[in-house]
Amino acid sequence: MELSVSILGIKEDLKEKINLLNKLKIDYLHLDIMDGKFVNNVNDNHDVLKDALLHNNKKIDMHLMVEDPIYYINKYKDLNPTYVTFHYEVGNISRIIKLLKDNNIGVGISVNPSTDILLLLPYLKDIDVVLVMTVNPGFGGQKFIDMSSKITELNDIREKNHYTFKIEVDGGINNKTIKKVKADIVAVGSYITKSSNYKERIDKLSE
Numbered sequence: 289m290e291l292s293v294s295i296l297g298i299k300e301d302l303k304e305k306i307n308l309l310n311k312l313k314i315d316y317l318h319l320d321i322m323d324g325k326f327v328n329n330v331n332d333n334h335d336v337l338k339d340a341l342l343h344n345n346k347k348i349d350m351h352l353m354v355e356d357p358i359y360y361i362n363k364y365k366d367l368n369p370t371y372v373t374f375h376y377e378v379g380n381i382s383r384i385i386k387l388l389k390d391n392n393i394g395v396g397i398s399v400n401p402s403t404d405i406l407l408l409l410p411y412l413k414d415i416d417v418v419l420v421m422t423v424n425p426g427f428g429g430q431k432f433i434d435m436s437s438k439i440t441e442l443n444d445i446r447e448k449n450h451y452t453f454k455i456e457v458d459g460g461i462n463n464k465t466i467k468k469v470k471a472d473i474v475a476v477g478s479y480i481t482k483s484s485n486y487k488e489r490i491d492k493l494s495e
Contacts, residue, residue: 291493292316292349292456294477296331303340305481312487316349316371317341318458318475321364323354326378327426334363341367349373349475351398351458353425357384361391371396373419373456376403385414396456400425401433405441415453417473418442423459432460434468443470463492 291314298305309317319337324330341348347370354360357374361384364372373396374384381397388395396417397408401424408418420438423430435457442455458475466474480489 289471290315290454290473291490292318292473292475293480293490294318294320294458294475295481296320297478297481302336303342305486306340306344308486310343310345312490314346314490316347316473317344318477319348319350319364319367319369321350321352321354321360322426323356323360325355326375327353329353329426332360334367337364338367349396349456349473351396351419351475354378358387361387361393365391365393370394371417373398373417375400375425376407381411385411389414398425398458399438401435405438405445409445412445412449412451412453417454417456419456419458419475420471421459422457422461422465422469425459430460432462432465432468436468436470439470461493463489463495466493 293314322329322331350369350372352360352374371394375398385395394416396419397415398419400421420435422433422435454472456473457469457471461474461476462479480486483489
């Protein structure tokens with residue numbers, strides 16, 4: 289299981305905290321971009337992120353919680369993300385997939401807890417990541433919602449059709465709830481970034 293650390297909860301010393309994460313055993317930095325429309329929260333700080341990521345050596349896993357992914361893809365693509373994930377619920381899916389592929393960015397589609405996985409069937413052969421939300425999107429630190437049945441269903445579809453997309457889980461993950469998910473990538477935020485010892489928390493996730 290790969291670990292993607294969300295930096296959403298880091299409010300001070302962002303560059304220093306990213307430099308610290310770069311020295312630890314993680315696979316991705318998870319960047320949450322929010323427009324205040326698709327979700328109530330706003331997190332749209334391109335210039336701050338670009339400066340903070342200047343010496344970053346981790347892959348970037350970007351999650352767009354926005355109504356207009358095309359605008360934000362064009363705005364943030366210079367951060368060289370490995371994956372950009374947008375929400376199925378915003379529509380215009382084929383066009384967004386094409387834009388990401390044209391820019392050599394891995395394609396991710398996210399689904400809210402209430403969204404049926406079967407709605408993704410027309411797109412699964414063309415994408416790299418399915419992000420299953422285990423909280424309602426918008427704010428960090430929420431209580432975990434068990435989406436085990438959805439993850440199992442998604443894995444069954446993948447195996448049956450020989451698809452290659454990764455399954456990612458995001459929301460409310462800590463050293464206890466991580467045991468309830470069987471995913472390829474797990475995004476963890478406040479459990480790590482609200483602690484005083486990042487390494488200790490990261491180690492606990494793999495126990």
